[in-house]
Amino acid sequence: MEEIYTPTLIAKQLNVSTTTLRRYEDQGLIPDVPRTVSNRRCYTSIHVQAFITIRALLQGYEIPVVYDVMRKIKGQQMESALWAINQEQHNTQVEKERLEEVLRMFRDVDLSKYKDLTVSDSMTIGEVAQMAGVNPSAIRHWEQEGLISSNRNKDNGYRVFTLTELRKIILISSLRKTVYYIENMKQLLNEIETHNYKKVEISFQLALQKLNSQLMKQFFAIAELTNYVKLYKSNAE
Numbered sequence: 390m391e392e393i394y395t396p397t398l399i400a401k402q403l404n405v406s407t408t409t410l411r412r413y414e415d416q417g418l419i420p421d422v423p424r425t426v427s428n429r430r431c432y433t434s435i436h437v438q439a440f441i442t443i444r445a446l447l448q449g450y451e452i453p454v455v456y457d458v459m460r461k462i463k464g465q466q467m468e469s470a471l472w473a474i475n476q477e478q479h480n481t482q483v484e485k486e487r488l489e490e491v492l493r494m495f496r497d498v499d500l501s502k503y504k505d506l507t508v509s510d511s512m513t514i515g516e517v518a519q520m521a522g523v524n525p526s527a528i529r530h531w532e533q534e535g536l537i538s539s540n541r542n543k544d545n546g547y548r549v550f551t552l553t554e555l556r557k558i559i560l561i562s563s564l565r566k567t568v569y570y571i572e573n574m575k576q577l578l579n580e581i582e583t584h585n586y587k588k589v590e591i592s593f594q595l596a597l598q599k600l601n602s603q604l605m606k607q608f609f610a611i612a613e614l615t616n617y618v619k620l621y622k623s624n625a626e
Contacts, residue, residue: 420624435624442459445614485600495560517554537554576588
């Protein structure tokens with residue numbers, strides 16, 4: 390006879406509240422839970438592993454991704470769930486390569502091209518947006534926040550940006566997820582103004598370390614996800 394687990398026991402094991410466990414259940418993230426005659430939940434080993442998997446996944450992935458993967462597994466869409474996780478691994482790799490590319494850009498004193506586009510001191514907002522991989526609206530917002538500045542083309546009045554401002558825009562777009570306070574960001578932007586890139590490089594190294602830590606958490610989560618999928622398939626047979 391399979392062992393039955395109470396919500397309190399599982400919550401204590403995972404260091405969460407029973408309310409959190411119920412929320413995961415209400416969100417459709419775990420297999421259907423049988424009830425006693427008195428309507429008490431009867432969690433089994435597969436529910437325990439489901440909760441363990443959710444908690445592990447939340448350490449390395451965004452909430453929408455975790456919820457989507459768990460719902461796919463509940464719906465017997467195992468391959469789709471695994472491909473979704475695989476896509477996130479790819480995204481992490483892409484982000485790492487992007488940060489490394491930007492770091493090389495800051496080390497390049499005589500920057501004449503970036504992403505095969507010509508760098509000058511009179512680049513349009515469209516050009517710098519393409520180089521930084523952001524929308525022009527984001528650049529306009531950062532300018533309103535006083536993080537960057539632009540000049541105006543004397544012929545048409547359009548914004549034009551210098552190499553220094555391009556570096557600032559790329560810095561903001563690259564570190565906005567890891568540098569949380571605007572004041573911290575402003576301090577880094579001031580380092581660009583004085584061409585002192587030591588602190589900027591340290592910030593990128595910290596961002597890369599954060600990615601490395603995230604990658605480790607993702608692989609630990611994948612191990613738990615693999616155990617869950619195996620158990621789910623075994624119970625379905």
